[in-house]
Amino acid sequence: MKLFHIVLIVTMVLSLAGCNRSSQKQQQRLHLFAWSEYVPQEVIDGFTKQTGIPVDYEVYDSNEKMLTKLLSSPAHYDLIQPSEYMVEHLIKRGLLEPIDQSAIPNVSNLLPEYRNPEYDPGMKYSVPYMAGTVGIVFNSDKIKDPIRGYQDVFQPKYAGRIIALDDNREIVSWALDAKGIDINDVTPANLTKVKPLLADWLKLVKIFNSDDPKPQLFSGDVDLGVVYCGDAAKLIEQDKKFKYVLPAEGAHRFIDNLCIPKDAPDKQAAEAFINYILRPEVSKIISDKFPYTNPNGAARKLLTPQQLANPASYPPESVHLEIFHDIGKANADISQLMTELRNGR
Amino acid sequence: MPQAVAIQPALNVRRPGWRGWGLFAPMVAWLALFVVAPTAILLVYSFFTGEGIGEVDTHFTLENYRRIFKPVYLDLFWRSIVYAGATTILCAMIGYPVAWYIGRAPASRRGKLLMLVMIPFMTSFLIRTYAWFTILHEHGLLNGFLESAHLIPTVFSHPLNILYTPTAVMIALVYTYLPFMILPIYTSVEKLDPSLIEAAADLGAGPTRSFFRVILPLTWPGAAAGILMVFVPAIAMFAVTKIMSGGHIRLIGDEIQEQFEGGGDLPFGSALGMALLILFLVTYWISAGRSAKVLRGT
Structure with missing residues (x-):
């Protein structure tokens, strides 16, 4: 030995x-x-x-x-x-x-x-x-109701059918947009404002995945979600039943x-x-x-x-798009908020 | 390691000569370089303040340790202990009979049986984890099998939804750590003299009694090593929990990773790491103490 x-x-x-x-x-x-x-x-x-x-x-x-x-x-x-x-x-x-x-x-x-x-x-x-953009992809064979924005995705009736990027800042930015707050205005007060909304949303998500959401959407494990446009574009190339929508409330352009x-x-x-x-x-x-x-x-x-x-690669520029700015120490606040929410607090 | 500690009281250990130290030196160097030094760095960092991604303020503070006592982090620690504890218990329940069977098998077959336990190690553990995806997902092998066997919809009303639930996490954890339980128990079982069991039977002990009074105490060093080898890594497990639960269940290991890689806070991540280390030491101390007690027969 x-x-x-x-x-x-x-x-x-x-x-x-x-x-x-x-x-x-x-x-x-x-x-x-x-x-x-x-x-x-x-x-x-x-x-x-x-x-x-x-x-x-x-x-x-x-x-x-x-x-x-x-x-x-x-x-x-x-x-x-x-x-x-x-x-x-x-x-x-x-x-x-x-x-x-x-x-x-x-x-x-x-x-x-x-x-x-x-x-x-x-x-x-x-x-x-x-x-690119971060937007909503959905399987139109399964989802018959209109999907226009985040509020249409995160509904109790879709509980367990949703996939979302596993990225704290992204997720928080969706809630900020839904509340009409600038996605770069990450202050403790604004985070408190979106916390209850996020708490409701996170419960509905089945899978958090940033690497590659395509297999789960393709196999029907989930029916809709918020993903990077490149992944949505690939899904649309393979099957026209997938649709891509930029959230009406505003979206992140990267x-x-x-x-x-x-x-x-x-x-x-x-x-x-x-x-x-x-x-x-x-x-x-x-x-x-x-x-x-x-x-x-x-x-x-x-x-x-x-x-x-392909609407995911080259979307119509009708929706308010915004890029992320450096938010410095507020990153730690986001991280803490999400840890609390994921632990049900 | 724990075996050595457990046996120590019974032996008069001779002080090693210079040659012994010479043989031991590479190990010391290894430990110093890859265990002591990183731990020391972690300890120092845990008293700094995080200033955004990858930046630290080097003024001494206890704030990180204070933050650990927030309910949300205590929850995380508690959940990690529960998952690791459940994994350890399940591994022991499944692993002990298997180890016993292998240890009692004819010597010629033991090697082959052990090989079967070791085979999973030949594949990357992430690949093995992803393999569970194919089995467990909604339209996966398990549900396909249940449907073709007409167990769906007779026994189960709808396809089983196991993936992305705590059950999936437990399956992956037990699967990953089972060999670490089987191997040390096997070494103890193999050394167990069968005549002692016969003697217990001759003296009127039933199977239950001879198991608890003879077999278990004699194989305890192996079981203790197994418990330690499963519980300690399981408590710090990350990635697998996240993958199998679809990102829902996070244990302390995931949180530490998030603090280090996800743009969190290096000093706070270090403090969490130190807290985890203290938890390991406590676990070790408890299991070593228990071993000594069992050996003394109390």
């Missing part, structure tokens, strides 16, 4: 030493840290083929997890993929490297409305990757970006990657695989009429 332990430790030490050596070898390599289910492998392989730069691709499933990991491994990642409010937060804390736009001529492919985002005027630190973290080891490779994914034909591959709202005007021209007509 002891011998076994020693062998085990020796192997581990050796393998650690091995890791060290390989990282010291200086070779161009792109460390990409991005959302899960968001960057097609084809695109990564295409980039390596084109430039000869191999890509290390790591994934996360929330902006907060990304930030935690980023802070604990400084000067490691070359490219990250934060959403709008996280870009704002990262800029505020000086954690991003300015992007040299002259190295990325393909930014001209972006639609004008994406080129001057309010969270990063002039795209100094970020380049939009994909955008813009995910590519950014270079401070002290990134290989800034040039990162800029080359941004330029590569902005090519129309490459951006189209991303849209094919993950049908979110593509901010790339040149790529949109390559999409099929069906893709452009």
